[in-house]
Amino acid sequence: MTHPAPGPADPFDPPGVTWDRVSPRLIPARLVVVGIWLGLPLVVTVLLAVLVTPWLWIATAALVVLLAWVGVLVPRQVRAIGYAERDDDLLIRSGILFRELVVVPYGRMQFVDVTAGPLDRRLNIAKVQLHTASASTDAEIPGLTPDEAERLRDRLTARGEARLAGL
Amino acid sequence: MHPITPVVRGWAVIAVLLFVVGQQLAEGVEYADAVVDGVAQVWWIVVVLVVVLLAVIFGVSALAWRMTSYAVDDDAAHLRRGILFRQQRHARLDRLQAVDVRQPLLARLFGLAELTLEVAGGSDSGVVIGFLRLDDAKQLRAELLARAAGVKARRTDGRTVGVADGGTAGPSAAYATADGDAAPVTAELAEPAQEAPENLVYEVPPGRLVVSLLRLPAVWIALAVLVGLVVFVAATQAVGVLFSMLPVALGVGTFLFNRFAGEFGFRAAISPDGIRLRHGLLETRAQTIPPGRVQALELTQGLWWRGKDWWRITVNVAGYGSEDQNGTQNVLLPVGPRSEALAALWLVLPDLGADELTELLDEGLAGDSRTDRFFTTSPRRARLLDPLSWRRNGFAVADRALLLRGGRLTRRLSVVPHERTQSLGLEQGPWQRGRGLATFAVHSTPGPVTTRSHHLDAPDAVHLLSEQAVRARTARAHQVPERWMERVAPLARSRPTDGDAEETP
Structure with a gap:
């Protein structure tokens, strides 16, 4: 496989790679989690603002702004997640402001995790995570449909076995 | 395993306890008088407590020692241990990453050593075998490395392989000693694997180590703070400030001492088994890292x-x-x-x-x-x-x-x-x-x-x-394959003076 020299284009978009997207159902899944984390303090500040001092409306406003920002950010973040299976390695990219691209060779995979929390199961999505011998390999693909997650898992392990190497 | 093991292990627990107690005391110096007074009044209770504690610690250590056993075969090392929760561990030798022989201070007095097989599996994944007599530990290490290197696998080819015949050691014979034709081995590995010969590559003299530590910024910062403090105390007569700095001084001192003691007498050598590192002042450690690890x-x-x-x-x-x-x-x-x-x-x-x-x-x-x-x-x-x-x-x-x-x-x-x-x-x-x-x-x-x-x-x-x-x-x-010797030996035979045979593609 040859890699033509990349032009001045986007460094996170290597030529000749078609990206697979994750399920849009990841957006509500993430929004619910963030909503809980920000919503509870929001309720508390509203209560305190009513009961104790009106100054706390400032904190409430800040939380509302944060919530609105997250509401805009999360869908974009989810759309930015992409993965691509190449012949010998898997590419995963993510992030808008802080972007990341990880290249994991199949022969380096030690094990593959498929996880789904209660919310994920309800929304019918799952997360696939690849582990190498390195702790710093941060290769996870959230928001896959269970079928796709299973297919990816089997495919990755099959390819990993075919290209197995020691450490 | 050696019967003195529980004593050595128990002592390690006590040392940790003493250290923790000592640290608490050091941080609470102001209350030391009160504590000493309190202890003086009920000294016999303290004595009984200490005796009971010692009995428990050594009792548990002895029991743990009784329940621990190990075995080594051609493919794996097996370890059994645990009193309440029994554990059996099999470590595949072709996944061996390094072998350490560690001798804590007390074990050194008894001539004992602990052997650790490192496999790549995160923390606490190694197989710890100990304590053994030092010679036994070395013997076991040589055997483990020989088997991990695939000596047995070659033997089944009907060819003869000797592990590192000591007689052929020469200045440029690092890998050539894997040449086994001189030492035929029968199907049962009748001769125990010998310690592979090694060639010293460098060692670090203590003087240089001390100077290098003195040149660390941490030392200078600590010294500057100390001098500043002494001046401050001399000017204000407030001696109490000195005590507040005690933990920091202890921290820097511990760091320096650990580094000095840990890296004292550092020697690195090359052998057919890989890189050999040896160091330590009180607790010595001999590490063997096979090629390519x-x-x-x-x-x-x-x-x-x-x-x-x-x-x-x-x-x-x-x-x-x-x-x-x-x-x-x-x-x-x-x-x-x-x-x-x-x-x-x-x-x-x-x-x-x-x-x-x-x-x-x-x-x-x-x-x-x-x-x-x-x-x-x-x-x-x-x-x-x-x-x-x-x-x-x-x-x-x-x-x-x-x-x-x-x-x-x-x-x-x-x-x-x-x-x-x-x-x-x-x-x-x-x-x-x-x-x-x-x-x-x-x-x-x-x-x-x-x-x-x-x-x-x-x-x-x-x-x-x-x-x-x-x-x-x-x-x-x-x-390089997991069993590196399968590759090294023929190469070493064909090019006996080449020190980097194992890296030749």
């Missing part, structure tokens, strides 16, 4: 070591992780001049695969973008993001390894062999994006080595990423 290494030079051109080398070995707090396990060279540092590098990577090796390494160690010939450095645009070391940030590619350079005050050069690359990463933050920069990272097994190169020109980084993926794949396809 070093995942990455890093040469560093602090600001105050520059005058002497001293370097320190740390390595990533799968299984060592970073569980050792003092980090002495991951040290390949505590302190040494450039020539020794290069010798240490040669130990790990006999052949970097570069034509102008000296020039390349000199540039990696001390050069920057103004004099670069081999290294690709951050562009000038990176100046704002990294005003200090943008000239140093960079990478160079040799045939067999990737070199990452960085750091201006503390100079740093990381070397990652292509076939040891785990995965690759590319990162870009908003500021970098505006300037067309990106950070490139090689992911290695857990350890102290920094394996990222900051603020590269984005096209350079992308190019490196795709090229490196291909190079790592090609190198992996040619990599």
